[in-house]
Amino acid sequence: MAVAITGEQFTSVGEVELAYQAFGDPADPAVLLIMGLGAQMIFWPEELCEALAVAGHYVIRFDNRDAGRSTVLGEHEPPDLRLVAAGDLEPPYLLEHMAADAVGLLDSLEIDRAHIVGASLGGMIAQKVAIDHPDRVLSLASVMSTTGDPDVGRPTPEAMAVLMTRAPTDRDGYVRTTIEARAVIGTQPPDEGRTRELAERAFDRGYHPDGTARQFAAVVASPDRTPDLGAIEAPAVVVHGSDDPLITPSGGEATAAAIPNAELVVIAGMGHDLPPAHWGRIAEALIVNFERS
Numbered sequence: 001m002a003v004a005i006t007g008e009q010f011t012s013v014g015e016v017e018l019a020y021q022a023f024g025d026p027a028d029p030a031v032l033l034i035m036g037l038g039a040q041m042i043f044w045p046e047e048l049c050e051a052l053a054v055a056g057h058y059v060i061r062f063d064n065r066d067a068g069r070s071t072v073l074g075e076h077e078p079p080d081l082r083l084v085a086a087g088d089l090e091p092p093y094l095l096e097h098m099a100a101d102a103v104g105l106l107d108s109l110e111i112d113r114a115h116i117v118g119a120s121l122g123g124m125i126a127q128k129v130a131i132d133h134p135d136r137v138l139s140l141a142s143v144m145s146t147t148g149d150p151d152v153g154r155p156t157p158e159a160m161a162v163l164m165t166r167a168p169t170d171r172d173g174y175v176r177t178t179i180e181a182r183a184v185i186g187t188q189p190p191d192e193g194r195t196r197e198l199a200e201r202a203f204d205r206g207y208h209p210d211g212t213a214r215q216f217a218a219v220v221a222s223p224d225r226t227p228d229l230g231a232i233e234a235p236a237v238v239v240h241g242s243d244d245p246l247i248t249p250s251g252g253e254a255t256a257a258a259i260p261n262a263e264l265v266v267i268a269g270m271g272h273d274l275p276p277a278h279w280g281r282i283a284e285a286l287i288v289n290f291e292r293s
Helices: 046-054 082-084 095-108 122-134 157-163 171-185 192-206 209-221 249-258 276-293
Strands: 009-013 016-023 030-034 058-062 114-119 138-144 237-242 264-265
Touching: 009 095, 016 046, 016 095, 030 095, 030 122, 046 058, 058 095, 058 237, 082 122, 082 209, 095 209, 114 122, 114 276, 122 209, 138 276, 157 171, 171 192, 209 237, 237 249, 237 276, 249 264, 264 276
Parallel strands: 030 058, 030 114, 114 138, 138 237, 237 264
Antiparallel strands: 009 016, 016 058
C-alpha cells in the first residue's frame, strides 16, 4: 500500500521553530514520534514510520529543539554538567519544556490527542507529555528509556565513555565516531553501511554538538519521574533491548513497574538503536498498545 509522505515542514511553537514530517492520512489517529539525545527525526526509520501508517495511523516525526533543522538555542553556552548535577547551575530548559514543544506541535497541527512514542531521551520526553498533558495522550510508548531514577538503567563503563565523548565537528570525524559509537552501544553485529549513511545525512541536515550538551543538561537537571509515572492512566508499553548498554534493561523494567498496567516488551539481542531486524517486533508492540486505547 502506498503511503502519503509530506516533505519536511516547519511550525513555530513558542520560542522555537520545529521541523517535522508526516506519513499517512491526517484523518487517521495520530502518532507522535520523539527521538533521543542529539538525534534527529531521520533516526526514526522511514520503513517503521510507513509500517505504522499502513496500519491506519497518521505518523509525525520531528526534530527536538537543539537538533537537526529545529531551532538551535545558540545564545546559551553549553552548561557545565558537573554544576548542573550539583544543582549549582540551571540549564536553559528542562524535559518539561521539550514535552511542551511536542504538545505545541500537536496544537499547530490541530491534533487533540495522539499516541506518544519516544525513544531514549525521547522516551523521557514522552513520559513527561503523559504526566503533564494527560488529556493529549491516547497511549504512551517508552522505548529504550528510563525513569530518571539514577539507580536504574545505568550505562556500562564502555557506553558511558561513548556518551561523554564529544564528537568532532568535521563531517568525516563525525561519521567515523558515530560508527565507532554504534559498535559499542548498538545491536551487534553493527551495520556499518547503514550507520554511515544515516550519519552522513544527519551531519548534512544539521549537526549541533552544543545543542546536544544542552539536551543532556535537561536530562541531568530534571527530577526523577517515578512518583509521577504512577498517575498515568493511558495504556502504556515499555520496549527495551536485552543487550542495551547505554540505558541498561533495569531502566525499562523500572519504567514498566512504575506505570500502572504497563506492558514490558524486552527484545532479545537489541542494543540501543532501532535495527531493521527488530522493526517488525517494535511495530507490533506499538500497534498492540495503540489498540488498547
